[in-house]
Amino acid sequence: MTKTRNAFQKAKDIFCHSGGILRTKDALKTGIQPRTLYAMRDAGLVEKVSRGLYRLPNIPPIGNPDLVTVALRIPEAVICLISALTFFEVTTQVPHEVHIARIKGAEPPRLVHPPVRVFWFSRKAFSAGIETHPIDGVPVRIYCLEKTVADCFKFRNKIGLDVVIEALKECRTRRDFSIDKLMEFARICRVSNVIRPYLEALF
Numbered sequence: 001m002t003k004t005r006n007a008f009q010k011a012k013d014i015f016c017h018s019g020g021i022l023r024t025k026d027a028l029k030t031g032i033q034p035r036t037l038y039a040m041r042d043a044g045l046v047e048k049v050s051r052g053l054y055r056l057p058n059i060p061p062i063g064n065p066d067l068v069t070v071a072l073r074i075p076e077a078v079i080c081l082i083s084a085l086t087f088f089e090v091t092t093q094v095p096h097e098v099h100i101a102r103i104k105g106a107e108p109p110r111l112v113h114p115p116v117r118v119f120w121f122s123r124k125a126f127s128a129g130i131e132t133h134p135i136d137g138v139p140v141r142i143y144c145l146e147k148t149v150a151d152c153f154k155f156r157n158k159i160g161l162d163v164v165i166e167a168l169k170e171c172r173t174r175r176d177f178s179i180d181k182l183m184e185f186a187r188i189c190r191v192s193n194v195i196r197p198y199l200e201a202l203f
Contacts, residue, residue, distance in 0.1 A: 007036045008045060012056065015046065021055040021138065023072050064135050066114040070098050071140040074109045077102055078130055078141045080119060081159055084148040087133070090170035093163055101126055101143070101151075119155060128188050145171065146178055150185035153194050168202060179203065 011032045015022055022030075027037055037054065040046045046054045053069055067079060067087070077100040084099070085091035097115040102108075104120045129147025132139045143151060149171060152164040171177040179199065186192045 004036075004039070007033070008040055008043075011036055011040060012045065015054075015056050021049065021053070021068070021072070021136075024052045024054065027054070066098050067140050067142075068136050068138045069114055070100060070116060071135070071138050074100065074116075075141075076106070077109065077116075078126070078143055080143050080148065080151055081155060082152075082163065084143050084145075085152070085163075085167050087142055088145045088148065090145070090167045090174075091163060092166065119151075119158075125151075125154075125189055129185055144181075145174070145176070146181040147185045149182055150189045150191060150195070153186070153191040154189045156194075165198065168198060172202060 011027070014027070014030045014032060018026070024037065028034065037046070041048060041054065044057065047057045049055050049065060049069060053072055064087075067083070070077060070079070079087065079098065080101040081099040082091060082093050082095045086093065086095055097117045099117050099119060100109070101121045102118050103123055103126045106120075108118060109116060129144045129150075130141055131144045133142055134140070142148075149164070149167055152159060152167060156164050182195070182199075183192060186195045
């Protein structure tokens with residue numbers, strides 16, 4: 001019993017050092033045995049967030065569990081399009097899936113929950129404009145607002161032009177939004193000519 005308690009305490013310390021949340025494979029790498037992890041789950045000492053992801057129950061509730069889960073389960077992905085618009089609060093859309101960007105040719109992600117929708121980017125477009133935002137102590141890769149708007153124009157036929165125009169209108173009121181940066185990313189995304197008439201009409 002003492003050995004089990006020691007194993008639990010060691011595992012809890014590792015969880016605490018990691019911000020209270022760990023992927024199963026990362027937990028195993030730190031030396032937590034599978035039987036210890038599952039015994040802690042059964043005893044209520046850790047909670048299952050999603051498949052392969054656990055958290056301590058006494059830490060503050062996760063504010064955005066879907067983005068945190070995606071960031072931990074698919075760390076090479078970047079949050080994009082409507083999911084990024086939602087993060088920046090420039091859309092009234094309620095996403096039912098997490099939009100993520102991947103480089104063309106990458107292996108499709110295997111994630112049941114939360115549901116994700118993958119958009120495939122060229123290497124140059126994928127690597128441009130990535131920011132890292134801490135959400136509930138987890139670093140989440142998200143495209144900056146200007147890159148997100150450019151991407152939305154790029155994929156306007158898939159997400160809806162009305163969504164893009166709404167976001168662009170919302171951006172007018174933001175002091176941190178840069179037209180120059182938007183056009184820089186528009187050139188990378190090859191939508192400069194598409195965006196320009198909307199900028200002339202709205203700004």
